[in-house]
Amino acid sequence: MDFIGAYSPDNLLFLLQGFWMTIQVAAISIVFSFILGGIFGVLRYAKIPVVSKIAAVIVEIIRNLPLLLIIFFVYFALPEIGLKFGVVASAIIALTVFESAMLAEIIRSGLNSVPKGQIEAGRSSGLSYIQTLWYIIFPQGIRKMVPPIVSQFISLLKDTSLAVVIALPELMRNAQVINAQNVNYIIPIFIFIAVVYFIVNYILSIIARRLELKTDY
Amino acid sequence: MLDFTILTENSDMFLEGFKNTLYVSFLALIGSFVLGTILAVFRIAPIKPLNWFGTAYVEFFRNIPILIILFFIFTGLPVLGIRLSGFVAGTLALMIYTAAFIAEAIRAGILSVPKGQMEAARSSGLTYNQAMLHVILPQAIKIVIPPLGNQFINLVKNSSILTIVAAGELMYQGDLISARTFVVFDVYIFVAVFYLIITLPLSYGVNRLEKRLAKSN
Numbered sequence: 001m002d003f004i005g006a007y008s009p010d011n012l013l014f015l016l017q018g019f020w021m022t023i024q025v026a027a028i029s030i031v032f033s034f035i036l037g038g039i040f041g042v043l044r045y046a047k048i049p050v051v052s053k054i055a056a057v058i059v060e061i062i063r064n065l066p067l068l069l070i071i072f073f074v075y076f077a078l079p080e081i082g083l084k085f086g087v088v089a090s091a092i093i094a095l096t097v098f099e100s101a102m103l104a105e106i107i108r109s110g111l112n113s114v115p116k117g118q119i120e121a122g123r124s125s126g127l128s129y130i131q132t133l134w135y136i137i138f139p140q141g142i143r144k145m146v147p148p149i150v151s152q153f154i155s156l157l158k159d160t161s162l163a164v165v166i167a168l169p170e171l172m173r174n175a176q177v178i179n180a181q182n183v184n185y186i187i188p189i190f191i192f193i194a195v196v197y198f199i200v201n202y203i204l205s206i207i208a209r210r211l212e213l214k215t216d217y
Numbered sequence: 218m219l220d221f222t223i224l225t226e227n228s229d230m231f232l233e234g235f236k237n238t239l240y241v242s243f244l245a246l247i248g249s250f251v252l253g254t255i256l257a258v259f260r261i262a263p264i265k266p267l268n269w270f271g272t273a274y275v276e277f278f279r280n281i282p283i284l285i286i287l288f289f290i291f292t293g294l295p296v297l298g299i300r301l302s303g304f305v306a307g308t309l310a311l312m313i314y315t316a317a318f319i320a321e322a323i324r325a326g327i328l329s330v331p332k333g334q335m336e337a338a339r340s341s342g343l344t345y346n347q348a349m350l351h352v353i354l355p356q357a358i359k360i361v362i363p364p365l366g367n368q369f370i371n372l373v374k375n376s377s378i379l380t381i382v383a384a385g386e387l388m389y390q391g392d393l394i395s396a397r398t399f400v401v402f403d404v405y406i407f408v409a410v411f412y413l414i415i416t417l418p419l420s421y422g423v424n425r426l427e428k429r430l431a432k433s434n
Binding site: 063064068194 | 276277279280281282283284285288289292293296297370373374375376377378380381388391392395400401402405408409412413416417420
């Protein structure tokens with residue numbers, strides 16, 4: 001094992017670049033997932049005949065598939081039907097699809113935590129259903145949603161490492177590139193990136209727990 | 218439309234992968250259940266160093282990607298002279314990772330058993346270990362089963378990463394078949410269906426259990 005060689009400034013910089021890619025991909029994916037998951041979550045919450053059922057089926061199927069399969073599918077299978085994306089776009093699409101299904105459930109249960117009387121009150125004060133959701137239900141539900149969304153972001157940061165299979169230059173991939181140079185680097189580099197993931201995710205998990213305590217009343 | 222001849226002509230490989238995925242998931246479930254139970258008891262036991270170890274294990278492995286564990290075992294350990302097959306390395310990685318989550322689930326279950334139960338058991342002459350084994354754990358298990366079911370679903374999904382170390386499970390067989398037939402789209406759809414055959418009934422069952430448990434409380 002060669003810790004000093006492994007932790008050369010060049011290598012550390014390269015890993016840092018990888019981590020920056022991880023964070024970017026994860027952040028973009030969570031934003032898109034929030035929008036897409038929000039739509040599906042509301043569709044399931046609203047209990048519109050047929051539409052809600054279809055939304056439920058889509059969410060359940062995606063939630064119960066391995067993310068790795070979705071990544072492979074977007075990158076290798078979609079080109080067969082004429083949809084070709086680059087590595088970064090494929091990773092973002094796959095992560096967004098998968099995380100949207102997760103967030104849809106979080107958002108739905110957040111909305112469900114708001115007492116039904118709130119809808120009735122909103123409607124009887126003259127707001128439309130959409131307005132009631134947007135101005136009354138959503139702002140109250142979001143307090144319950146934030147902690148699990150932060151937890152989901154932790155999963156997302158970890159899951160982004162799966163994009164190593166399509167050679168997305170994120171932290172895991174860059175670690176492998178370094179490891180390919182010298183077998184004595186392998187253990188030191190994995191220890192290093194494990195610590196990086198751990199520190200960032202641990203801080204996030206503390207934030208999630210704090211938020212949970214705060215929103216608990 | 219999907220080309221079902223791919224499914225029929227390669228049914229032996231699909232089934233082989235399906236079998237291996239189930240096998241790996243079961244092995245890892247049993248291993249992580251044993252390890253997770255020990256860790257959970259460590260975290261609760263009235264012995265400080267055990268608490269620290271349990272907490273450190275759970276927090277560390279929950280916050281790093283499972284791929285690091287897999288790569289560490291599969292490519293890092295050989296540097297130290299420990300060479301494991303992809304199958305063993307993959308199963309171990311799944312076990313080590315999932316144990317952290319199962320430990321948390323079991324700990325929550327144990328903590329949900331009223332304190333008086335432990336005191337009552339202790340004052341009726343049982344030792345701490347006996348009280349844990351015969352009084353607390355049997356009561357905790359009821360609460361623990363739904364989250365355990367969820368972890369099993371995650372295990373099945375996570376077992377797909379074994380394809381990276383060529384361990385012969387479902388995802389890997391899918392990759393082999395698509396490399397042989399030059400068809401990716403249809404093969405991945407079939408692979409997805411095989412995963413769903415395992416995960417959808419499980420998640421339905423977990424949902425039912427959770428609802429029933431919520432009612433009985």
